[in-house]
Amino acid sequence: MKCVNEAWTAHGRELLRFVSGRVTNADEARDLVQEVFLRAMLHDRGLCSIGNPRAWLFHVARNLLIDRYRLTKEQIPLDDADYPAPENSDQPVEALSACLPRALAELAPEDREALTLCDIEGLSQQAYAERLGLTLPAAKSRILRARKRLKTRLVTACQVRFDEAGQVCCFVPRSPLEK
Missing domain, CATH: 1.10.1740 (Rna Polymerase Sigma Factor; Chain: A)
Structure with a gap:
Protein backbone atom coordinates (compact mmCIF):
# COMPACT_ATOMS: atom_id res chain seq x y z
CA MET A 1 0.00 0.00 0.00
CA THR A 72 -20.45 6.64 -25.17
CA LYS A 73 -20.12 6.67 -28.95
CA GLU A 74 -23.36 8.05 -30.32
CA GLN A 75 -25.40 5.51 -32.23
CA ILE A 76 -28.42 6.20 -34.37
CA PRO A 77 -31.04 3.45 -34.63
CA LEU A 78 -31.99 2.57 -38.20
CA ASP A 79 -35.44 1.55 -39.32
CA ASP A 80 -35.54 -1.61 -41.43
CA ALA A 81 -38.06 0.06 -43.74
CA ASP A 82 -35.40 2.57 -44.77
CA TYR A 83 -33.25 -0.20 -46.27
CA PRO A 84 -35.26 -2.74 -48.27
CA ALA A 85 -33.77 -6.16 -48.85
CA PRO A 86 -32.17 -6.64 -52.27
CA GLU A 87 -34.28 -8.45 -54.86
CA ASN A 88 -31.80 -11.28 -55.32
CA SER A 89 -30.13 -11.97 -51.99
CA ASP A 90 -27.99 -14.83 -53.36
CA GLN A 91 -24.34 -13.98 -53.55
CA PRO A 92 -22.89 -14.49 -57.04
CA VAL A 93 -20.33 -16.96 -55.70
CA GLU A 94 -23.13 -19.09 -54.18
CA ALA A 95 -25.15 -19.07 -57.40
CA LEU A 96 -21.99 -20.05 -59.27
CA SER A 97 -22.47 -23.60 -57.98
CA ALA A 98 -24.87 -24.08 -60.91
CA CYS A 99 -21.85 -23.92 -63.23
CA LEU A 100 -19.78 -26.33 -61.15
CA PRO A 101 -20.99 -29.63 -62.71
CA ARG A 102 -20.07 -28.45 -66.20
CA ALA A 103 -16.64 -27.20 -65.19
CA LEU A 104 -15.90 -30.37 -63.20
CA ALA A 105 -16.98 -32.58 -66.11
CA GLU A 106 -14.48 -30.82 -68.38
CA LEU A 107 -11.51 -31.41 -66.06
CA ALA A 108 -9.11 -34.32 -66.24
CA PRO A 109 -10.21 -37.34 -64.15
CA GLU A 110 -7.35 -36.83 -61.63
CA ASP A 111 -8.36 -33.20 -61.05
CA ARG A 112 -12.03 -34.10 -60.78
CA GLU A 113 -11.23 -36.85 -58.25
CA ALA A 114 -9.04 -34.58 -56.10
CA LEU A 115 -11.64 -31.80 -56.01
CA THR A 116 -14.59 -34.14 -55.46
CA LEU A 117 -12.93 -36.02 -52.62
CA CYS A 118 -11.30 -33.10 -50.79
CA ASP A 119 -13.44 -30.03 -51.54
CA ILE A 120 -16.89 -31.52 -52.02
CA GLU A 121 -16.89 -34.66 -49.87
CA GLY A 122 -14.60 -33.18 -47.20
CA LEU A 123 -11.83 -35.78 -47.22
CA SER A 124 -8.72 -34.39 -45.51
CA GLN A 125 -5.66 -33.80 -47.64
CA GLN A 126 -3.73 -36.25 -45.44
CA ALA A 127 -6.34 -38.98 -46.04
CA TYR A 128 -6.31 -38.17 -49.77
CA ALA A 129 -2.52 -38.51 -49.82
CA GLU A 130 -2.69 -41.88 -48.04
CA ARG A 131 -5.45 -43.11 -50.34
CA LEU A 132 -3.33 -42.39 -53.43
CA GLY A 133 0.01 -43.35 -51.88
CA LEU A 134 1.36 -39.79 -52.16
CA THR A 135 3.31 -37.66 -49.74
CA LEU A 136 1.28 -34.89 -48.11
CA PRO A 137 3.15 -32.11 -50.01
CA ALA A 138 2.52 -33.92 -53.32
CA ALA A 139 -1.18 -34.28 -52.53
CA LYS A 140 -1.46 -30.61 -51.54
CA SER A 141 0.28 -29.59 -54.75
CA ARG A 142 -2.05 -31.78 -56.83
CA ILE A 143 -5.14 -30.31 -55.14
CA LEU A 144 -3.89 -26.75 -55.60
CA ARG A 145 -3.22 -27.30 -59.31
CA ALA A 146 -6.69 -28.87 -59.70
CA ARG A 147 -8.28 -25.84 -58.01
CA LYS A 148 -6.45 -23.49 -60.38
CA ARG A 149 -7.60 -25.48 -63.41
CA LEU A 150 -11.18 -25.49 -62.05
CA LYS A 151 -11.07 -21.71 -61.68
CA THR A 152 -9.85 -21.38 -65.27
CA ARG A 153 -12.69 -23.64 -66.48
CA LEU A 154 -15.29 -21.68 -64.49
CA VAL A 155 -14.04 -18.42 -65.95
CA THR A 156 -14.18 -19.84 -69.47
CA ALA A 157 -17.31 -22.02 -69.30
CA CYS A 158 -19.48 -19.68 -67.24
CA GLN A 159 -17.89 -16.37 -68.27
CA VAL A 160 -17.13 -15.44 -64.66
CA ARG A 161 -16.07 -11.84 -64.09
CA PHE A 162 -14.43 -10.34 -61.02
CA ASP A 163 -14.81 -6.92 -59.40
CA GLU A 164 -11.98 -4.59 -58.36
CA ALA A 165 -11.53 -6.52 -55.09
CA GLY A 166 -11.08 -9.82 -56.93
CA GLN A 167 -14.50 -11.15 -55.84
CA VAL A 168 -16.93 -12.87 -58.20
CA CYS A 169 -19.36 -10.22 -59.39
CA CYS A 170 -21.25 -11.94 -62.18
CA PHE A 171 -21.34 -14.90 -64.58
CA VAL A 172 -23.45 -16.55 -67.28
CA PRO A 173 -25.12 -19.69 -65.93
CA ARG A 174 -24.85 -22.66 -68.30
CA SER A 175 -25.88 -26.27 -67.99
CA PRO A 176 -23.26 -29.06 -68.12
CA LEU A 177 -24.31 -29.95 -71.71
CA GLU A 178 -24.07 -26.48 -73.29
CA LYS A 179 -20.97 -25.59 -75.24
Whole structure:
Protein backbone atom coordinates (compact mmCIF):
# COMPACT_ATOMS: atom_id res chain seq x y z
CA MET A 1 0.00 0.00 0.00
CA LYS A 2 3.01 2.23 0.59
CA CYS A 3 3.92 2.33 -3.12
CA VAL A 4 0.35 3.24 -4.11
CA ASN A 5 0.25 6.07 -1.55
CA GLU A 6 3.61 7.45 -2.70
CA ALA A 7 2.63 7.30 -6.38
CA TRP A 8 -0.76 8.83 -5.67
CA THR A 9 0.65 11.63 -3.55
CA ALA A 10 3.20 12.46 -6.22
CA HIS A 11 0.95 12.20 -9.30
CA GLY A 12 -2.73 12.24 -8.24
CA ARG A 13 -3.38 15.94 -8.91
CA GLU A 14 -1.55 15.86 -12.22
CA LEU A 15 -3.59 12.80 -13.23
CA LEU A 16 -6.85 14.58 -12.34
CA ARG A 17 -5.84 17.58 -14.49
CA PHE A 18 -4.98 15.22 -17.35
CA VAL A 19 -8.35 13.44 -17.19
CA SER A 20 -10.30 16.68 -16.62
CA GLY A 21 -8.83 18.08 -19.82
CA ARG A 22 -10.36 15.19 -21.76
CA VAL A 23 -13.74 14.88 -20.02
CA THR A 24 -16.20 17.78 -19.84
CA ASN A 25 -17.99 16.60 -16.69
CA ALA A 26 -15.91 17.17 -13.51
CA ASP A 27 -17.71 14.40 -11.59
CA GLU A 28 -17.01 11.93 -14.36
CA ALA A 29 -13.34 12.98 -14.38
CA ARG A 30 -13.09 12.33 -10.63
CA ASP A 31 -14.80 8.95 -11.09
CA LEU A 32 -12.28 7.97 -13.78
CA VAL A 33 -9.35 9.03 -11.59
CA GLN A 34 -10.83 7.08 -8.70
CA GLU A 35 -11.00 4.03 -10.99
CA VAL A 36 -7.27 4.50 -11.73
CA PHE A 37 -6.62 4.61 -7.97
CA LEU A 38 -8.61 1.38 -7.45
CA ARG A 39 -6.63 -0.37 -10.15
CA ALA A 40 -3.40 0.86 -8.58
CA MET A 41 -4.54 -0.57 -5.23
CA LEU A 42 -5.30 -3.91 -6.87
CA HIS A 43 -1.84 -3.82 -8.43
CA ASP A 44 -0.37 -2.81 -5.03
CA ARG A 45 2.90 -4.77 -4.73
CA GLY A 46 3.40 -4.75 -8.49
CA LEU A 47 3.43 -0.96 -8.44
CA CYS A 48 6.59 -1.08 -6.28
CA SER A 49 8.42 -3.03 -8.97
CA ILE A 50 7.44 -0.63 -11.75
CA GLY A 51 10.28 1.69 -12.68
CA ASN A 52 7.98 4.59 -13.58
CA PRO A 53 4.69 4.51 -11.60
CA ARG A 54 3.63 7.86 -13.14
CA ALA A 55 3.73 6.36 -16.63
CA TRP A 56 1.74 3.34 -15.42
CA LEU A 57 -0.94 5.58 -13.85
CA PHE A 58 -1.27 7.66 -17.01
CA HIS A 59 -1.38 4.53 -19.16
CA VAL A 60 -4.26 3.16 -17.08
CA ALA A 61 -6.03 6.55 -17.28
CA ARG A 62 -5.67 6.65 -21.08
CA ASN A 63 -7.10 3.13 -21.38
CA LEU A 64 -10.06 4.07 -19.19
CA LEU A 65 -10.69 7.17 -21.31
CA ILE A 66 -10.60 5.07 -24.48
CA ASP A 67 -13.08 2.61 -22.96
CA ARG A 68 -15.33 5.51 -21.98
CA TYR A 69 -15.24 6.99 -25.49
CA ARG A 70 -16.11 3.63 -26.99
CA LEU A 71 -19.05 3.15 -24.65
CA THR A 72 -20.45 6.64 -25.17
CA LYS A 73 -20.12 6.67 -28.95
CA GLU A 74 -23.36 8.05 -30.32
CA GLN A 75 -25.40 5.51 -32.23
CA ILE A 76 -28.42 6.20 -34.37
CA PRO A 77 -31.04 3.45 -34.63
CA LEU A 78 -31.99 2.57 -38.20
CA ASP A 79 -35.44 1.55 -39.32
CA ASP A 80 -35.54 -1.61 -41.43
CA ALA A 81 -38.06 0.06 -43.74
CA ASP A 82 -35.40 2.57 -44.77
CA TYR A 83 -33.25 -0.20 -46.27
CA PRO A 84 -35.26 -2.74 -48.27
CA ALA A 85 -33.77 -6.16 -48.85
CA PRO A 86 -32.17 -6.64 -52.27
CA GLU A 87 -34.28 -8.45 -54.86
CA ASN A 88 -31.80 -11.28 -55.32
CA SER A 89 -30.13 -11.97 -51.99
CA ASP A 90 -27.99 -14.83 -53.36
CA GLN A 91 -24.34 -13.98 -53.55
CA PRO A 92 -22.89 -14.49 -57.04
CA VAL A 93 -20.33 -16.96 -55.70
CA GLU A 94 -23.13 -19.09 -54.18
CA ALA A 95 -25.15 -19.07 -57.40
CA LEU A 96 -21.99 -20.05 -59.27
CA SER A 97 -22.47 -23.60 -57.98
CA ALA A 98 -24.87 -24.08 -60.91
CA CYS A 99 -21.85 -23.92 -63.23
CA LEU A 100 -19.78 -26.33 -61.15
CA PRO A 101 -20.99 -29.63 -62.71
CA ARG A 102 -20.07 -28.45 -66.20
CA ALA A 103 -16.64 -27.20 -65.19
CA LEU A 104 -15.90 -30.37 -63.20
CA ALA A 105 -16.98 -32.58 -66.11
CA GLU A 106 -14.48 -30.82 -68.38
CA LEU A 107 -11.51 -31.41 -66.06
CA ALA A 108 -9.11 -34.32 -66.24
CA PRO A 109 -10.21 -37.34 -64.15
CA GLU A 110 -7.35 -36.83 -61.63
CA ASP A 111 -8.36 -33.20 -61.05
CA ARG A 112 -12.03 -34.10 -60.78
CA GLU A 113 -11.23 -36.85 -58.25
CA ALA A 114 -9.04 -34.58 -56.10
CA LEU A 115 -11.64 -31.80 -56.01
CA THR A 116 -14.59 -34.14 -55.46
CA LEU A 117 -12.93 -36.02 -52.62
CA CYS A 118 -11.30 -33.10 -50.79
CA ASP A 119 -13.44 -30.03 -51.54
CA ILE A 120 -16.89 -31.52 -52.02
CA GLU A 121 -16.89 -34.66 -49.87
CA GLY A 122 -14.60 -33.18 -47.20
CA LEU A 123 -11.83 -35.78 -47.22
CA SER A 124 -8.72 -34.39 -45.51
CA GLN A 125 -5.66 -33.80 -47.64
CA GLN A 126 -3.73 -36.25 -45.44
CA ALA A 127 -6.34 -38.98 -46.04
CA TYR A 128 -6.31 -38.17 -49.77
CA ALA A 129 -2.52 -38.51 -49.82
CA GLU A 130 -2.69 -41.88 -48.04
CA ARG A 131 -5.45 -43.11 -50.34
CA LEU A 132 -3.33 -42.39 -53.43
CA GLY A 133 0.01 -43.35 -51.88
CA LEU A 134 1.36 -39.79 -52.16
CA THR A 135 3.31 -37.66 -49.74
CA LEU A 136 1.28 -34.89 -48.11
CA PRO A 137 3.15 -32.11 -50.01
CA ALA A 138 2.52 -33.92 -53.32
CA ALA A 139 -1.18 -34.28 -52.53
CA LYS A 140 -1.46 -30.61 -51.54
CA SER A 141 0.28 -29.59 -54.75
CA ARG A 142 -2.05 -31.78 -56.83
CA ILE A 143 -5.14 -30.31 -55.14
CA LEU A 144 -3.89 -26.75 -55.60
CA ARG A 145 -3.22 -27.30 -59.31
CA ALA A 146 -6.69 -28.87 -59.70
CA ARG A 147 -8.28 -25.84 -58.01
CA LYS A 148 -6.45 -23.49 -60.38
CA ARG A 149 -7.60 -25.48 -63.41
CA LEU A 150 -11.18 -25.49 -62.05
CA LYS A 151 -11.07 -21.71 -61.68
CA THR A 152 -9.85 -21.38 -65.27
CA ARG A 153 -12.69 -23.64 -66.48
CA LEU A 154 -15.29 -21.68 -64.49
CA VAL A 155 -14.04 -18.42 -65.95
CA THR A 156 -14.18 -19.84 -69.47
CA ALA A 157 -17.31 -22.02 -69.30
CA CYS A 158 -19.48 -19.68 -67.24
CA GLN A 159 -17.89 -16.37 -68.27
CA VAL A 160 -17.13 -15.44 -64.66
CA ARG A 161 -16.07 -11.84 -64.09
CA PHE A 162 -14.43 -10.34 -61.02
CA ASP A 163 -14.81 -6.92 -59.40
CA GLU A 164 -11.98 -4.59 -58.36
CA ALA A 165 -11.53 -6.52 -55.09
CA GLY A 166 -11.08 -9.82 -56.93
CA GLN A 167 -14.50 -11.15 -55.84
CA VAL A 168 -16.93 -12.87 -58.20
CA CYS A 169 -19.36 -10.22 -59.39
CA CYS A 170 -21.25 -11.94 -62.18
CA PHE A 171 -21.34 -14.90 -64.58
CA VAL A 172 -23.45 -16.55 -67.28
CA PRO A 173 -25.12 -19.69 -65.93
CA ARG A 174 -24.85 -22.66 -68.30
CA SER A 175 -25.88 -26.27 -67.99
CA PRO A 176 -23.26 -29.06 -68.12
CA LEU A 177 -24.31 -29.95 -71.71
CA GLU A 178 -24.07 -26.48 -73.29
CA LYS A 179 -20.97 -25.59 -75.24
